[in-house]
Amino acid sequence: MALQNARTLIVAVVLSHGVLVLADVVQCARGAGEIVACVLCATMLLGFQAALPFMPYRQWASARRFTVFFFVGTATYGAVVFGGTNWNGLVAPLAGSALLLLTGISAWGAYALVVVSAPVRAVVHGLPLLSSVGFALAAGLSGLVVFGLARLTHLVSEAWASRAEAARGAVVRERLRFSMDLHDLLGYSLSSIALKSELIYRLVPGQPDQVRKEIDEILDISRQALSDVRLVARGYRDMSLEGEASSAESVLNSLGVVAHVDIRCGSLPPDVNTVLATAVREGVTNALRHAHVRHVTIRVGDERGKVRLVVANDGVASTAPGQRCSDGSGLRNLASRFDFVGGRVDAGVMDDGWFHLVGEVPLVVPLESVRQPS
Numbered sequence: 001m002a003l004q005n006a007r008t009l010i011v012a013v014v015l016s017h018g019v020l021v022l023a024d025v026v027q028c029a030r031g032a033g034e035i036v037a038c039v040l041c042a043t044m045l046l047g048f049q050a051a052l053p054f055m056p057y058r059q060w061a062s063a064r065r066f067t068v069f070f071f072v073g074t075a076t077y078g079a080v081v082f083g084g085t086n087w088n089g090l091v092a093p094l095a096g097s098a099l100l101l102l103t104g105i106s107a108w109g110a111y112a113l114v115v116v117s118a119p120v121r122a123v124v125h126g127l128p129l130l131s132s133v134g135f136a137l138a139a140g141l142s143g144l145v146v147f148g149l150a151r152l153t154h155l156v157s158e159a160w161a162s163r164a165e166a167a168r169g170a171v172v173r174e175r176l177r178f179s180m181d182l183h184d185l186l187g188y189s190l191s192s193i194a195l196k197s198e199l200i201y202r203l204v205p206g207q208p209d210q211v212r213k214e215i216d217e218i219l220d221i222s223r224q225a226l227s228d229v230r231l232v233a234r235g236y237r238d239m240s241l242e243g244e245a246s247s248a249e250s251v252l253n254s255l256g257v258v259a260h261v262d263i264r265c266g267s268l269p270p271d272v273n274t275v276l277a278t279a280v281r282e283g284v285t286n287a288l289r290h291a292h293v294r295h296v297t298i299r300v301g302d303e304r305g306k307v308r309l310v311v312a313n314d315g316v317a318s319t320a321p322g323q324r325c326s327d328g329s330g331l332r333n334l335a336s337r338f339d340f341v342g343g344r345v346d347a348g349v350m351d352d353g354w355f356h357l358v359g360e361v362p363l364v365v366p367l368e369s370v371r372q373p374s
Contacts, residue, residue, distance in 0.1 A: 095143025
């Protein structure tokens, strides 16, 4: 609404000068030809100056803007010289065009010349000075009004564009967050459910008690997965490092994998706790998906103001020691989460033939990451 009102006012200011010019010419016209010529000149000159604030003139090169102003000014003053003082109203909108098309000192210098041109012409030709001064004030005010309203339209347009860009960015970030959370939270749960289901299939013929136990654990994992989906939809969730490590140890042991968990760190900030818990999930999920794993180690400790996490597993397919793991979506997600809290993460096969996921996070989390959804 503000943008539309500003544009309407610009057109009204410029057209009002056209009406005043036409009224003066009709009163003192030397014939119908002068009226027709005035209408044609006013239509072209004032029409251009009314449309100028809506053109992309700010993107024009300086030479082009100066050239446009030069030709419009020349045509305007040529019409005034041809028509006489009755055509002075054509000059007033040119003051606004000077401020729009030119920049810096040249803009205000041209604006001043346009404003004082009528009194100067009155003095030179011996015309009444008072009316010329009044016209100069009206021209100056009109130029400022056109300039101010044009700037207002640009500012409103830029604000709308910025808001639209911010909205698009928010949508992209939310999609990325949703994708990351679904991968990081549900990947582990679904992998565990699939592996336990295969185990149950093998146990059904002769171990019904063990089958019931595994089914109970599958139900617990399924409930946790459902809870994770709800947390993702709410936009933020805290995770517990110790809780994830304990859950991973239970799942690994039930699948016949020897899990060694060693967590030696004090109370952690919520964001650090969540990032490390997510890394544990990703490390265990990769171990279950991509390796014939028999042993998994989860180790966390304080080292010189940083928390260092290592998730290592054996059973890696033949890969050269020291080779980094290709960046899949899980590791890219982790890298993004660790970057957000000022940490770093790396993964690859070490000299011992085990796959290591190593992450480091400072205990003091950057302020911009506090309580922001990951």
